[in-house]
Amino acid sequence: MVTNYKLYKIIREKIVFSNHNLIKSPPFIRVDLISYRNLLIYLDKKIQQKVMYNFHFALNKFGYLFLGNSESLEEISKFYKTIDVKWKILQNISEAKNIVNQNKNGYKYFTSIRKIINKLTSQILWVFYLLKKQNSKKKLNFA
Numbered sequence: 001m002v003t004n005y006k007l008y009k010i011i012r013e014k015i016v017f018s019n020h021n022l023i024k025s026p027p028f029i030r031v032d033l034i035s036y037r038n039l040l041i042y043l044d045k046k047i048q049q050k051v052m053y054n055f056h057f058a059l060n061k062f063g064y065l066f067l068g069n070s071e072s073l074e075e076i077s078k079f080y081k082t083i084d085v086k087w088k089i090l091q092n093i094s095e096a097k098n099i100v101n102q103n104k105n106g107y108k109y110f111t112s113i114r115k116i117i118n119k120l121t122s123q124i125l126w127v128f129y130l131l132k133k134q135n136s137k138k139k140l141n142f143a
Contacts, residue, residue, distance in 0.1 A: 023047055027054040031063060038068030052076055059092040066090075 007015075020028070023043075034055050040048045055065060056079055065080065067073075067088035073080060079094040 022051050022054065027058040029058055030060055031058045032060055033064045033066075034059060035066040036068065037066070038070050041068070041070045049075070056092065056094070057097050061092055061095050063092045064089060065092065 016028075022039075040051060043051065052073065053076065056076055059065060064083070067090065069088065071088070073090070079092060079096075080090040081093045083089040083091050
């Protein structure tokens with residue numbers, strides 16, 4: 001017997017339903033709830049860590065993460081508070097948004113999003129400065 005469910009329009013407007021590649025795609029941002037059950041057990045350890053850091057990056061402060069029975073946070077547990085042990089419901093308590101990077105030797109290090117934005121901003125400003133300087137040397141002819 002096939003049962004079809006229909007969501008009320010008001011609920012459908014508040015929820016994003018989409019296919020998303022957890023390994024290749026960048027994480028969504030400003031998410032209040034991430035729920036998955038026994039997904040990570042099928043991934044190798046490095047990919048599990050990447051996905052967990054992406055989830056942390058995506059979750060708002062005080063957002064919720066539902067894990068499966070076989071899954072754990074391991075090294076990022078410091079960013080979460082346990083709400084329910086039995087059902088593995090956790091709450092993000094960290095405002096810090098870090099991205100895990102690996103250098104050429106395979107060592108992990110954390111990069112603050114603020115540092116990345118500051119670096120990109122300074123690079124963009126430098127490009128604008130150079131463009132402005134280059135354009136000021138040219139004479140513009142208006143017909």
